[in-house]
Amino acid sequence: MKSSTLKEIAEKLNVSVSTVSRAVNQKEYVKEETRERVLRALEEYNYVPNEVARSLKMKSTKTIGIVVPDICETLFGMIIKGIDQVVSPQGYSIIVSDTNENKKNEEKYLNLLYQKRVDALVLATVDLKGTKAYEYIKSGIPVIFIDNIPALDIPVESVTIDNAKASQMAVEYLIGNGHQKIAVIGGSVDETTGYERISGYRDTLRKHGIEVDEQLIRYGMYKEDDGFRCMQEFLNNRGQSAFSAVYVTSEMMTFGAMKAIRQYGLRIPDDISIVGFDVHDKAGLVYPSITTVREPEVLIGTKVGELLLARLKKERKDMCQLEEDNKVLLDPDLEIGQSVRCIL
Amino acid sequence: MKSSTLKEIAEKLNVSVSTVSRAVNQKEYVKEETRERVLRALEEYNYVPNEVARSLKMKSTKTIGIVVPDICETLFGMIIKGIDQVVSPQGYSIIVSDTNENKKNEEKYLNLLYQKRVDALVLATVDLKGTKAYEYIKSGIPVIFIDNIPALDIPVESVTIDNAKASQMAVEYLIGNGHQKIAVIGGSVDETTGYERISGYRDTLRKHGIEVDEQLIRYGMYKEDDGFRCMQEFLNNRGQSAFSAVYVTSEMMTFGAMKAIRQYGLRIPDDISIVGFDVHDKAGLVYPSITTVREPEVLIGTKVGELLLARLKKERKDMCQLEEDNKVLLDPDLEIGQSVRCIL
């Protein structure tokens, strides 16, 4: 039951390997009769093309590397799914690597994928220096960033949501419901996502003539604990800096914040309104349902897939480096739940 | 910034490719001095081994194919993570394919992975015939099944939980809390998981001298809607067949069932107790928290990884087919929440 090689088929049929190859790839001119003879033999001898050999020859592995901090996060799962959906019909496969949010791991995986000669790389980096990714780009391998975009001095391609807009939507929704004193729990401002979300918050407040109260801004590292802790601080500090609503910029921190509020004996949205980020309530059983900004995950994936395919096709002719940045910004969604009270 | 080849390095150093190769692979005897000279050159000329060429020669791609119905399901995400954790240190990469629960897709992916010559396959199949997987096994490629195990007439290897035991744990927990009339929502009995879970339920009731009431058994296809519908039927039928608790054998159906109960104006656990399966409440915000049987996901992954590594190592010497089934059964966990009322 071992699958045979072109050469074996060729021998059995007394034709040359090149003829068989041509028949297999439906290329060039092969006499209809021989083609059929070959095709039949392929079946009979159970031929399956060896993509490894083809890769070596063609200098293309039909393989795309995806490196994410945590494959279990719904966001990344969906993105991977989206990418797979669009690239697999073209024969591309996806190698995923889960770095566990660890820089060292990321580097190891990036090296491994380089050895395996992936045709392209999709990267949700935790290394803001992006040193390793730099090497990929330099050697002409298409790299698309999702989530964070590292600071590189060469043109990069990325697909992310418009984080500033996301914050704007969240904050304006709160303002629209009468809230003026809006606290925020941001992520690390060293990262583009964290930075953009917080500045979006600030800008939107200002735009609506609301003064930014630095006491109402806290930062966490995206974990549930961080959300919990920041919320506690807000709550303890409520005497000085009152607020009626809070905007939390990540899913787990949103959960943490909600728990802090509950533990304080306060109710959502009666006492405090909350808008989350990327909250996924698969069960639909969280009460009250959470109003949240949300990335269009699958769309990100399919967009990445399309970009990839486009570049992979072009790359063939001219090993073109990107001339300039291509930062695709997708619109976030605002999913309305019942966690915001209208106080107008 | 293109990485060079062994040959190029060899030329620059005026040594042969094999010497360079030996130095790279730290193999055999190379004079310490030459080794160092080579190693330095590798750095200088930015050499990165071409794994494709090596794969062709070695007939091993250091690549493992994983095919799952839905990568976004926490269960599969965790399993993939677990596998990756144990195989990547050995230089293996993982190609994932998301079949979207579709048999045709599954076949397509299985073919693609075969072409790519993955060294092994991990498969959560939706094709109970397992026709395609059969070919892998026949051609000597290690296959490990997770989740469902197809009916094949050759020895197979699998890592799953002990589904009968899972049901036993769920049902005995309910019985221990005084429940006697226990309804169940099962999955498709054509699949091993569905079948085993339901028979585990039956056996456990009998073992405790409780008669099985067929009216209290319903089947769904694992979707939320199915859980909702089955629960409705139970509820509508409650006049004839009363019950105080329900055991639901999948996560989404559990959510559906809970919604049906709520919509009926009944409370959990006051009116009806519920035990779920594989319920993940990442937020920890579902109220009441759900008592659920749970697969030890990461453990499944790491176990699969170890099995894989073991076979991949052996496979080198003797292309040994499995002599007999190797079905690894892992113990499920019972996570106690507040969805079961004690009526003793």
Next chain:
DNA sequence: CTGAAAGCGCTAACAC
């Protein structure tokens, strides 16, 4: 239309 031959980058006998 078909075949011969080179070569993708690497490993592993086998010589020297």
Next chain:
DNA sequence: GTGTTAGCGCTTTCAG
């Protein structure tokens, strides 16, 4: 210790 050589299985000129 090191070099030579023969492929791994495939694609692709270039001849015929």
